[in-house]
Amino acid sequence: MSGARKPQCVVVGAGPAGLGAALAAREAGLRDVMLVERDFELGGILPQCIHDGFGSMVFGQVLTGPQYAQRYIDRVEKAGVEVKLNTMVLEMAPDRRMTLVNSREGIYDIEPASIVLAMGCRERTRHQVMIPGYRPAGVICAGAAQRDINIDGLMPGRRVVILGSGDIGLIMARRFTLEGAEVEGVYELMDHPGGLTRNVVQCLHDYDIPLHLSHTVAFIHGRKRVEAVTVAAVDGNLKPIKESERLVPCDALVLSVGLIPENELSKQAGVELDPVTSGPVVDERMETSVEGIFACGNVVSVFDLVDWVTRTAETAGRAAAEYVLEGRKRGAVVRVNPGRNVKFVVPQVVGSLDRGADFYFRVEHPERAVRAMVLAGGGEVYSRKAKMVRPPEMVHAGIDAVAGSGKVLDVTVEVVEEEGGASKKKKRGRR
C-alpha cells in the first residue's frame, strides 16, 4: 500500500462542521488537509437553509444559511485546503485507511495521518416513526422538501400537513405558506413544541398556522398520491384517541420528526457510539475511541445551532493537527456523568481539563429558574444561572482551564434548582 497518498488530515463532509474543521486544522499548522464532499459544492445543508438566524455567536451577526456557508467557503478556499467534490468515502478502516471514489479518479485508497468525521445527520423517516396507512407519493421529510423548494425550485405539495414541530418543520410551514401552499396545521406528539420558541413565533404565529400539541397522524390515505391524513389527539401514553380522529384532506405530509447522526462510516472504523446521542463517544478534544479519528458537529450529536457545530469543528480540527504534529497525548479517560435533569453530555469522556473544555448537553424536561453546573473531582468548576432550560435547546458550559487537573477523577454535569442560601451551603458542604 506504499503507493497510497498520505494526507496529514482528511475531513469527511463539507458542511459547517467539515469546513470549520478543515480550516482549523490548516490554521493549526497542517500543510496537507483534504476535504472530501460527495455533493457538487461546499456548504452541506446550509445552502438550502435560506432563512436567517445563523451565526449570532460565531460572527456576532444574524446571517442566512447560505451566507454563513459562504464565509467559511471563502476562507477554506483561501487557506489552501485540498477540496475533493463529488467524492464519496466508500470505506474507512480502524487503521484510518480509506477508500474513496469519484468519476475522475475512480476508486482509490488513501492513508491519512488523521481523520475528522463531519458527516452530519439524516432525517428520521415515516418508517422510523411507524405511521400507519398506505404508501403513496407525497410523504416527504421536511429537509427534503426544503431542498426541493429552495434549491431545485419544485413544490412538493399544495395543501400540506406537517407532522412534528422540529425547527425544520416550523421553518417549512412558513416557507410553504410564502410559496403559495396552504399549511393546514402542524401536529406534535409531545405536549411541547420540538423546535425553538422563536421559530414557533415567527413561523407559525406570524402566519396564523395552527400548532396542535399532543396530536399525531394516525393514518395516511391515498393509493398513488396522498389524499388525506387522519389526525388524532393522543393520551398520556402517546396513543391516538379513537374518538378524537379527524380526516384532513391534503396532498402532502411533511415530516419533521427528528434527526439522527450519520455514522455508517464511523461504525466501519470501529468507533464507539453513544446509544443516547447515536454519535461517537468523544473526549474534550473531540477524539473518538479510535486513535487519530476525531468527530464534530451533528455527526456527534444533533445541535440546534450551527454556531455550536462550528465550535466543535474548531476543537476537532485543532486537535487533529496537534495529534499529527505532536503525537497522541490522550491518556486514561473518565466518563462524564449526566446528573440531575441531564439527558446526555458531549463530550462523554474527559482526559484532562488543564486547557478547559466545552460541554454541550440537553435536559430531560423543561425547567425554570435553574443552575447549570459542572463538578470535577468533587469541586464546582462551572456554574451558571439559567431562566429556563428546554429539551430542544442545547445547553453549553464552557469551563476554563482547571489547574492541576491533568488527571481528572470524575466529572458530573447537572442542572439544579436555583434557590437561596440554603442549597448553596449544602453544595459547599459536598466539596
Place this chain on the structure above:
Amino acid sequence: MKNKHELVCINCPLSCGIELTEEDGEILEISGADCKVGLKYAEEEFRDPRRTVSTTVKVEGGVLPLLPVVSASPIPKSLVTEAVRVLAKVALKAPVADGQVVYRDILGTGVDIVSSRRLEAETTAG
C-alpha cells in the same frame, strides 16, 4: 386602561418571554428580556413589527436554478408576503456575487434585497 402584551423575542435562541405593559399606546413597562436587544425588539414589535425576508429568485445559466436572497434589513411584517410575491417574478443571469443587490427598495421600504450566496455560471467543461 392598562394592557399587558406577552411577546417572545425572536432575535436569538434564548427566546426570552417579554411582558410589555401599555396604556393607550404608551409603553409603561417592558420586563423579562435578558438583554437590550429584547427591550428594543419588544418596543418595535409593539409599534412597528418587522421581519427579515428571505426567499429565492430565478437564475438563468447558473449551476443551480435558484438564488437565495435576503432583505438587507428587516421590513414591516405586513409587507413580507407581498415582497416574496414581487421577488417571485425576478429572474437573473448567472454568475451572481454574494451580497449583490437583486432588487432595490422593495415595496418602497427603502430596503434592498441582496443575494445571500455566490452562484457560478454553468460551464460545459467537466
